[in-house]
Amino acid sequence: xxxxxxxxxxxxxxxxxxxxxxxxxxxxxxxxxxxxxxxxxxxxxxxxxxxxxxxxxxxxxxxxxxxxxxxxxxxxxxxxxxxxxxxxxxxxxxxxxxxxxxxxxxxxxxxxxxxxxxxxxxxxxxxxxxxxxxxxxxxxxxxxxxxxxxxxxxxxxxxxxxxxxxxxxxxxxxxxxxxxxxxxxxxxxxxxxxxxxxxxxxxxxxxxxxxxxxxxxxxxxxxxxxxxxxxxxxxxxxxxxxxxxxxxxxxxxxxxxxxxxxx
Numbered sequence: 001x002x003x004x005x006x007x008x009x010x011x012x013x014x015x016x017x018x019x020x021x022x023x024x025x026x027x028x029x030x031x032x033x034x035x036x037x038x039x040x041x042x043x044x045x046x047x048x049x050x051x052x053x054x055x056x057x058x059x060x061x062x063x064x065x066x067x068x069x070x071x072x073x074x075x076x077x078x079x080x081x082x083x084x085x086x087x088x089x090x091x092x093x094x095x096x097x098x099x100x101x102x103x104x105x106x107x108x109x110x111x112x113x114x115x116x117x118x119x120x121x122x123x124x125x126x127x128x129x130x131x132x133x134x135x136x137x138x139x140x141x142x143x144x145x146x147x148x149x150x151x152x153x154x155x156x157x158x159x160x161x162x163x164x165x166x167x168x169x170x171x172x173x174x175x176x177x178x179x180x181x182x183x184x185x186x187x188x189x190x191x192x193x194x195x196x197x198x199x200x201x202x203x204x205x206x207x208x209x210x211x212x213x214x215x216x217x218x219x220x221x222x223x224x225x226x227x228x229x230x231x232x233x234x235x236x237x238x239x240x241x242x243x244x245x246x247x248x249x250x251x252x253x254x255x256x257x258x259x260x261x262x263x
C-alpha cells in the first residue's frame with residue numbers, strides 16, 4: 001500500500017520564474033573573447049559584399065589587359081621552331097615500284113616452258129624401277145642370341161643377391177617376433193603377483209561356501225536315477241565337487257605358493 005504525502009496540488013506553469021536577463025548577460029561577459037573578433041567580422045563582411053572581386057586578396061594586375069577571344073593563340077602560334085623544313089614541290093615517296101603486269105602482258109620465258117612440259121608420272125615410274133628393294137626388319141638379333149642365352153648356366157635361376165636378401169628378411173622377421181615375445185613375457189612377469197594371506201583366507205571361505213551349496217544340491221537328488229538328464233546332472237555335480245575339494249586342499253597347504261595372473 002502506497003502513502004501519498006502531497007496534500008496541496010497548487011502547481012501551475014505560469015508561476016515558474018524565468019531566468020534574469022542581466023545574470024545571463026553577466027555570465028556571457030565572463031566568457032573568453034578574442035581581441036581580433038571585430039576585425040575578422042569586418043573582413044568577412046567585405047569579402048561577402050565583394051565576392052565577385054576575390055582577386056583583390058592577391059593584388060590587382062600591373063597592366064590592365066583588354067584581350068578578346070579572337071586574339072587567343074591559335075594552332076602552332078606559340079611554338080618556336082629551331083629548324084624549318086623547306087617546302088618542295090615533289091611528293092615524299094620518291095622511288096615507286098613498277099606496276100604489276102596484266103595477264104595479257106606476261107612474257108612466257110623458257111624456264112616456265114620447261115616447267116610446264118615436265119611429266120611427273122614418268123619420272124616416278126623410273127625412280128620406282130631403279131630403287132632398291134627394302135627388306136622388312138626382322139628379329140635377327142633375337143634369333144641369334146636366344147639359343148646362346150637359353151643354354152647359359154644362370155638362365156632361369158634366382159640371383160644370389162636376391163637369395164641373400166630373402167634370408168636377411170626372414171632373419172629380421174624372426175628377430176622381431178622374438179623381441180616381441182620377450183617383451184610380452186617381461187610385461188606379464190611384472191604383472192604377476194603372489195597372493196596374500198588375507199586374500200587366501202577370503203578365497204578359501206568362498207570355495208567352502210560353494211562346496212556346501214553344491215553338496216546340498218547333490219544330496220537332494222533322487223536315489224533312483226533312471227533317465228539321461230539325471231545322470232548328466234549327477235556327473236556334473238560330482239566333477240564340480242571334486243574340483244572344489246582339490247582347490248580347498250591346495251589353499252589349505254601353507255607350503256604352496258599361489259600367483260595371480262591378470263587376464
